[in-house]
Amino acid sequence: MTPARPPSPAPPLLILVGAGLLAFACLAWVLWSGLAQRPVALAFGVLVALGELTRRTGAETREAAPLAAAGALAYALLGQVAGVPTHHGVAQTVTVVLAASLLGSVPHIARGGGPVLDHLARRVFTVAFAAVCFQPLSAQGVWRDWGGPAQALLLIALLVLTALCDALLAAVPAHARTGWPFGPLLREELRGMVGITSAVCATGAVMALAVAVAGLWALPVFSVPLLLTQLSYRRYAAVRATYRQTIASLARATEIAGYTPAGHARRVAELSRAVGRDLGLSGTELTVLEYAALMHDIGQLSLVDPVPAGATAGLPVTEQRRIALLGGAVVRQTGVDAAVAVVVERQADPCREQPVAARIVRAVNAYEEKARGAGPGGGLTALEELRLAPADDYAPDVVEALARVLSRGSLSVPAAG
Numbered sequence: 001m002t003p004a005r006p007p008s009p010a011p012p013l014l015i016l017v018g019a020g021l022l023a024f025a026c027l028a029w030v031l032w033s034g035l036a037q038r039p040v041a042l043a044f045g046v047l048v049a050l051g052e053l054t055r056r057t058g059a060e061t062r063e064a065a066p067l068a069a070a071g072a073l074a075y076a077l078l079g080q081v082a083g084v085p086t087h088h089g090v091a092q093t094v095t096v097v098l099a100a101s102l103l104g105s106v107p108h109i110a111r112g113g114g115p116v117l118d119h120l121a122r123r124v125f126t127v128a129f130a131a132v133c134f135q136p137l138s139a140q141g142v143w144r145d146w147g148g149p150a151q152a153l154l155l156i157a158l159l160v161l162t163a164l165c166d167a168l169l170a171a172v173p174a175h176a177r178t179g180w181p182f183g184p185l186l187r188e189e190l191r192g193m194v195g196i197t198s199a200v201c202a203t204g205a206v207m208a209l210a211v212a213v214a215g216l217w218a219l220p221v222f223s224v225p226l227l228l229t230q231l232s233y234r235r236y237a238a239v240r241a242t243y244r245q246t247i248a249s250l251a252r253a254t255e256i257a258g259y260t261p262a263g264h265a266r267r268v269a270e271l272s273r274a275v276g277r278d279l280g281l282s283g284t285e286l287t288v289l290e291y292a293a294l295m296h297d298i299g300q301l302s303l304v305d306p307v308p309a310g311a312t313a314g315l316p317v318t319e320q321r322r323i324a325l326l327g328g329a330v331v332r333q334t335g336v337d338a339a340v341a342v343v344v345e346r347q348a349d350p351c352r353e354q355p356v357a358a359r360i361v362r363a364v365n366a367y368e369e370k371a372r373g374a375g376p377g378g379g380l381t382a383l384e385e386l387r388l389a390p391a392d393d394y395a396p397d398v399v400e401a402l403a404r405v406l407s408r409g410s411l412s413v414p415a416a417g
């Protein structure tokens with residue numbers, strides 16, 4: 001087996017160092033030249049700080065502070081205030097946004113939930129990118145001379161490029177830290193642009209255009225819709241968290257009843273998700289995979305005599321399929337997504353006929369059962385057994401992805417018992 005490339009801290013470190021140097025240079029320039037149009041800078045600084053104060057902590061979303069992001073983008077795209085041209089420039093834009101972001105993050109940092117350095121580095125680079133593209137054109141009067149469709153197309157192109165820059169800044173560090181394929185990570189970030197990212201970009205552009213006509217009073221008016229959207233996302237995240245907790249509780253039923261060892265479903269789910277990441281799954285596919293892995297053994301609740309140690313990988317194929325079909329029926333009765341039930345039902349089919357998620361669950365479950373309690377070398381022995389199994393048992397690409405995930409050391413070998 002070719003050893004997997006270990007995660008590299010170099011790209012994230014370069015991004016952090018680059019953002020730090022850029023922020024220092026911008027701050028030095030502002031201190032030397034002075035702060036231009038202070039009321040405007042104060043208004044946008046307060047907006048960004050307010051957005052950071054209302055950020056969603058712990059939420060699994062791509063933009064936890066959409067109001068702050070929209071305010072920062074609006075300041076970068078600001079060319080006029082009530083018809084009066086602005087001249088704050090790129091350096092002041094970066095300085096005001098970074099200072100406001102840090103100020104608004106103080107309460108979160110005090111509680112241990114403030115933004116990580118990656119978040120601040122992305123904010124610095126994306127705002128600087130948008131400002132570098134827009135401010136020189138604004139200073140030359142391009143936005144005043146161009147009108148109608150030409151101005152709108154130019155603004156849309158600038159927003160698209162800014163979003164692409166942000167997606168790259170998110171995917172590159174994740175790829176370097178985890179070793180997951182870069183293409184799927186970037187595609188997942190780009191898919192996220194359809195949701196909250198597009199709302200942030202649109203709101204930021206509309207804010208800048210509104211302030212150019214109506215003045216700073218437009219800021220609170222256009223902040224309300226994004227605050228309502230943020231509230232809706234918070235409720236949606238709470239519903240999803242409750243839904244996942246319900247599935248995890250259902251999955252633990254086999255452990256409580258003594259059919260499977262404690263923590264087995266959780267370990268299979270974690271390892272399956274990591275293997276799915278390595279194979280390029282993302283978004284909804286990973287969610288379905290995780291839920292199916294959590295509930296893959298629930299069919300054992302229908303058995304009169306429990307399988308010793310809950311190890312189904314060593315059972316005859318017909319018995320494995322019977323348990324899988326029973327599990328799929330249980331999942332359907334719980335009201336969980338039908339796609340999860342399909343994966344549970346087909347986890348014992350020949351691998352050539354299985355969907356990718358079912359192949360992953362089957363291989364990871366077999367690995368966890370074979371490696372459990374086998375000592376320090378149990379993991380390697382289990383992998384070799386998977387490789388040497390008949391062709392229809394385990395998909396080779398899934399087994400190799402499992403080996404790569406384990407070689408990175410991000411997940412531990414199953415514990416005994």
